[in-house]
Amino acid sequence: MSRNADRSPFSCQRVSPHPQSRRGFLAHSAGGLGLLGLSTLLGQQGVLAGDDRVSGALLPHHPPRAKAVIQLFMLGGASQLDTFDYKPEVIRRHGETVPFTITGGTVGSPGPLLKSPWNWKQHGQCGRWVTDALPYLSQHVDDMAFLMAMHTPTSEHSAGQTMQVSGSLTPAFPTVGAWVSYALGSGGQNLPEYVALPDPRGLPWTGKVAWTNGFLPAAHQASMFTPNAPTPSPDLFPAARAQFVSRESSQAGLDLLTELNQKHREVDATDSRLEARIASYELAARMQLSIPSLLDLSTETAQTQELYGMH
Secondary structure (H helix, E strand, O other): OOHHHHHOOOOOOOOOOOOOOHHHHHHHHHHHHHHHHHHHHHHHHOOOOOOOOOOOOOOOOOOOOOOOOOOOOOOOOOOHHHOOOOOHHHHHOOOOOOOOOOOOOOOOOOOOOOOOOOOEEEEOOOOEEEEOOOOOHHHHHHHOOOOOOOOOOOOOHHHHHHHHHHOOOOOOOOOHHHHHHHHHOOOOOOOOOOEEOOOOOOOOOOHHHHHOOOOOOHHHOOEEOOOOOOOOOOOOOOOOOOOOOOHHHHHHHHHHHHHHHHHHHHHOOOOHHHHHHHHHHHHHHHHHHHHHHHOOHHHOOHHHHHHOOOO
16 A cells, blocks of 8 residues: 555545544534534525525425425216226126125125226327226326326225325324425415315315324414305405404404413423414415415416316
């Protein structure tokens, strides 16, 4: 080994002839860990040098690839046997009775096998089988991903819905939107991280549990919007009959509520629900200014309205 071997960029650094004292080691370690924590807090607040994020936006410690996630869960949608799941054996054995038992809350015995009333055909370069019930969607199969391995250990609708939105039959687990909120954080200050748009005809069978935060902090519970309602965000503005409510009286009420919440937080600082409620009130005050213009679809161009089928 040559004398200059220790100058290689791959060689280990030489050990100092003067070992560091325990007190110095702990001082350096504490300072390093403290600075790591401080940089994380400053990064979340958007005040790091050279940080161009929105001030106050809660973002994760790593840059996420995705900006947003949209999940369409169409409760009671078309059967997979009538859309994408081609099963030639079912077609061949149409009308036969197969002896098997249905479990998981369903009462009754199975009837004969029933093939799809639609005709099947392969589409795209991937050769995906699609029925002619979806003539337009079948033109885009090469841009879609099909996960054909999903199953659930129950045939009971409410439990199956809970399984769909959270991955668990138990309704105490976080839903997918809560996990996305937890992973991506908030990209702004004036809108909630997680928004639920329920069917205009009513809530799903499991109610608001369909977008619960589960065991994650309460800040990751979804905010429910009803776009076709006179007030899309419930309780964001005072009722029309409450003429006595003014901006000044609302602010006075919020100030009193903040004082009471602060006193309660001093008693029990471990309950995340109070922190989330305080943050939700602060967010609601900002939403009062941003939501009306955000949900005003009349400002969209005629072309955009036509693309979305608004007429």
